[in-house]
Amino acid sequence: MLPRNLLVFLLLFSFKFPSLASAENTTFDFQYFTVRDLTLLGDSHLKNGIVGLTRELGVPSSSSGSLIYNNPIHFFDQESNTTASFATKFSFSINNVNPSSFGDGLTFFLSPDNQTLGSPGGYLGLVNSSQSTKNKFLAIEFDTKLDAQFNDPNQNHVGLDINKLNSIKTADAMLQDIDLKSGNLITAWIDYKNDLRALNVFLSYSTLKPLTPLLSVDIDLSGYLKEDMFVGFSASTEGSTEVHSIVNWKFKTFGFLPVRPRSHPHNVSDSSVTIISDVPVSNSTNKHHKRLGLGLGIAGPAFFFVVLAVFGYVSVKKWKDMRTEKCLKAEILAGPREFSYKEVHAATRGFHSSRIIGRGAFGNVYKAIFVSSGTIGAVKRSKHSHEGKSEFLAELSIIAGLRHKNLVPLQGWCAEKGELLLVYEFMPNGSLDKVLHPEAENGILLTWPHRQNIAVGLSSVLAYLHQECEQQVIHRDIKTSNIMLDGNFNPRLGDFGLARLMDHDKSPVSTLTAGTMGYLAPEYLQYGKATEKTDVFSYGVVILEVACGKRPIEREPNSQKMVNLVDWVWKLHGEGRITAAADKRLNGDFKEEEMRKLLLVGLSCAHPDSAQRPSIRRVLQILNNEVEPMAVPRMKPSLSFSCSLTVEDIVSDDEESKTTA
Template sequence: MINRHSPDDRRPPQLSKKMPPLELHLSLPLLTIFALLALSASSDFTFPSFTSLSLRNFTFLGDSYLRNGLIVLTRVAFVPSSSSGSAIFAAPLSFFDPDSNTTASFSTHFTFSIKSPSSNSYGDGLTFFLSPDSQTLGSPGGFLGLVNSSCLTKNRFVAIEFDTRQDPHFHDPDNDHVGLDIDSLESIKTADPSLSGIDLKSGNSITAWIDYKNDQRCLLVFLSYTDQKPRKPLLSINIDLSPYLKEPVHPGFSASMERSTELHLIESWSFEAFGFLPVRPKTQPHNVSDSSVIGRPSILVSGSRSKHHKRLVLGLGITGPAFFCAVLVALGYVALRKRRKIKNVKSFKAEIMTGPREFSYKELKNATRGFHSSRILGHGAFGTVYKAYFARSGSVAAVKRSKHSHEGKTEFMAELTIIACLRHKNLIHLQGWCIEKDELLLVYDYMPNGSLDKVLYSELPDEWTLLNWTRRKNIAVGLASVLRYLHQECEQQVIHRDIKTSNVMLDGDFNPRLGDFGLARLMDHDKSPVSTLTAGTMGYLAPEYLQYGKVTEKTDVFSYGIVILEVACGRRPIERDPSNQKMVVHLVDWVWGLHSKGNIIETADKRLNGEFEVEEMRRLLLVGLCCANPDSSMRPSMRRVLHILVNEADLPVIPRVKPGVNFSDSLPLALEDLVSKCEEGEEDEDEDEDEDEDEEELRSPCGVLCKIRVD
């Protein structure tokens, strides 16, 4: 907690006339600096730990948040990920006195730790900085959350970096080093922490002392595993920082990682400024007050004043009643709109179940840092998903924000009313919802391992081992279980209509969680199929659905079959032919082709290195082909699929040659009405910009000409 004055108190602090005995021992220079910094904040504060009361003193940007008394600067990631965050002291501190032309000295010490769940995956490190900008947030990776990769000279700062990865771009000497950075990540001077017996990546608590003595123009950095300050500094630099401390600055911390699993924690922090000379009293060259200047009064002519008065009375007589009527009409209109809005909200609330709670818009806005771009996890069919941190409870959630407040209400209502009453271990749990300020928001459990497609198609070898055979088989069984629940065990049958790897999320144990019910439809059991506008993702759409737009449980079964083949083969539904980039290959056709030759096991993902049960892999691949059969009548129910996967039922006979389907020449829907979201996955949560993708024309299995994106 702050020892003297909270930075939120905008009134100048008053020094008590009756000072406690301890404060009588304060030196005159220290009392002087408190007086000089009274308008901004106390320059002397200590945080033995960080509690919820500390929140008012900090600005958290990016992925940083408060948890269990610690400041966490980067996200908790058990798979390689990119992340950056900063925690900044909210009130500015003044180090320069223009009257005496003196810059204060400062001393700070803090305890930090850098941890990684993987011995082979380290991030980029953390920094302590002073910056005039209270919104300092840089890019992940070697930019240490301090510098923006697109504008290296934008942020101004004086920083001590505790770097854990060598970046040749910034001329880093080695992996572990401590350095002084000023407005650039090319360090002015560095030192090897191993000289003090310190391993920055040990995961142990490390205490750092940073002392700047303005009179000696010297900066010292000390490191220790204990709370005893070493006698010899690790880093000593002769430098004058006064040119960089002329304006008030915010002290803070930043950290980053890129495609790694490093975690950066601040455990405690103390800061002190000192060394101002006594302030010289200001002298006034002339004893003239501001009020001594007399202005010349204006002269009014009586005739013009009388005419002006008559015109004013006449104008008020005409415009007054008109203005009054206009105000009444405006107030009535506002009241009517407010009444309708309240009525709509009440009607909206009545349509959902009582399970999920209602969040306030302010609560969700604060939890997502004003829906900041650094909190984006991905983009769904009907909105953007943000990471939300709720300081009061210390919990993390995912907030889905609808793209269109009016057009998206139908989809929003569908997702809310459907998922609110569903209960299954393989569904993403809905925590709550919000409809305020013409915004539609859903709050879900946060999935730390992201979506299935991100892990399945990662280019990092370290991530390939995360989806071993046991986990892949568990994903197939979990998805089959939840689809059986939706199709056959709910009071009303639920057709998801958008099953794909990017809508399958993975929890901390890599269990699958099906989400994104924006396209889902409720149907009564044993009712006729419903024709609807075709929507979904190309590559996952059943042929009869593309042709007729008819929604049945078999359309979900087809999409499930495609996902299962992806899990087993590690390939996307539609890919370029490696030997001919102008050609594309359908996953189903490729697997079926090798099945017809008796070589279906050759389709197994090579990244598994053969570490799987051959018969189990064969069964999974054949289940995928059975579900992705172009003839919907030949597809099994999800209940039978689940029984097959757990060896409680035999596989049906899979024909050696892929069956064909004949359709009528005349389409029941116009071609322009056949809408498909031609995407291959959600946007990466850690990328600032989407990668450009080529578009090619391709005929779907049913002959409908579509445009798709192909990697």
């Protein structure tokens, strides 16, 4: 028999752990999309927080893609024998470059397969044309093409499909004056109530849910929801220019009972407990009970002290964070102004997805219109993570003290309500990346004088950061998407989230490798050491990108081969025709000698050996015709790491790394 104190302990312990078998309701809400928690298959892609399910091409093509929520959804609870109800709301648009070239449509689906991707055309990206009965699914189709193979009623209908594309029931979207191909944003609501055995689909051009469903089906879906399912969207085209986009998405299941703790009673009555205390036991049993009591007596206080230590650690950490924030405010009090959260929230329309103008490792960037002052800003909103906060503090502490005409001006900041916000001057021409590589054919073309100005301005601001500041600033993430263009196409360097401060006489910054592939110096990838020469390498790649109009790493046309920009230009240099690398869109509208000089400057900066790279000051002098250009070998030198980094530097202790921001 168990002693009373152990029995009480076991009874209490049994009440501490709820059952893990019961299913729980699921809810998620994507106001805009990131790659987090989502899988994109086929031709689907992410752009400005919106998922495109099919290719965006100006010419007819065949395409299919799908978007799937990563986590399986529980629709059936074996313990209570309950099938969940579900409701989803999402906004989508179906655009067309050529209205006469349409088809085929998109679907919302549930499937046990998390790799659902079907064929183009009438298969809606949902089933494979060669194995049309293989995929298992429940789907609501939004079909924009009449396909006789699947008994479609017209080219503008909504239908319920189960395991095949011959719809169980359809409805004409025009019954509620909805043209699926209009290009307008359409909001859809799909509700299934298991207790009523009814599925309803609502459509509207507004965000107000209609009173009457477009499609209503009396059906029991419980037989199809006996296993975990994945939810998502699919779409397809076949010889058309139709583009299918999902703008936002909410989903929830309901109907499961809340998970409750389960106890496992030992069938011990009050009288039986009393009896236990009166039963005589042997001396050996008493000794065993004493040892057990002693063990619990020691373990109890030990556990208490562990909890106390953890609580103390968390409290001290919070106190340090608060102290850091107060020190930060004191340091920048004389610099950029502090915005209130209310001001920034109103200026960005509550951080509405329509105001997003950029994304990065730091977080999202929103266009902000400050009505009171009549100014426009760009607000960087930090991700809610330790990394986001550290990058926020780094960027604020660095840029608040910098002044240069080729830096993005910082207007202010805000650290309220758990938000970390930086307010910059709005750059009307966006990023250099977007201008060099426009998504549409009719984008802005940078003239040769603009490109020369960008090269000079960027070298000027880097010379300031590297050699003219009280503490040297190593940017570590120089790339075209971090270079903004003001109203006159002057370059403005931004995004100091990865930047580091260091004294001019100190060793290179020791850190985990950060930055963007294609722009990173080989020694930085090898050793994780950031120096001014790693910034020079990134600058060289940017200059080649500006002169050639090609990305640092790009797929060769009509081939799967990836081409490195530095290698490609160096090869042309070896063949004695380096100016052939010039951006074809310029149509030769440049001076050949100026183009040659800029390309050679780019190659000299992107030299594999950092010791052979010029300083950024030397680069500025070359571009201003103050000194002669450096000689660049015809053949690209083999990779070398004799880059002024000694073994001692590589294994430097923490004392040298304390200069990081």
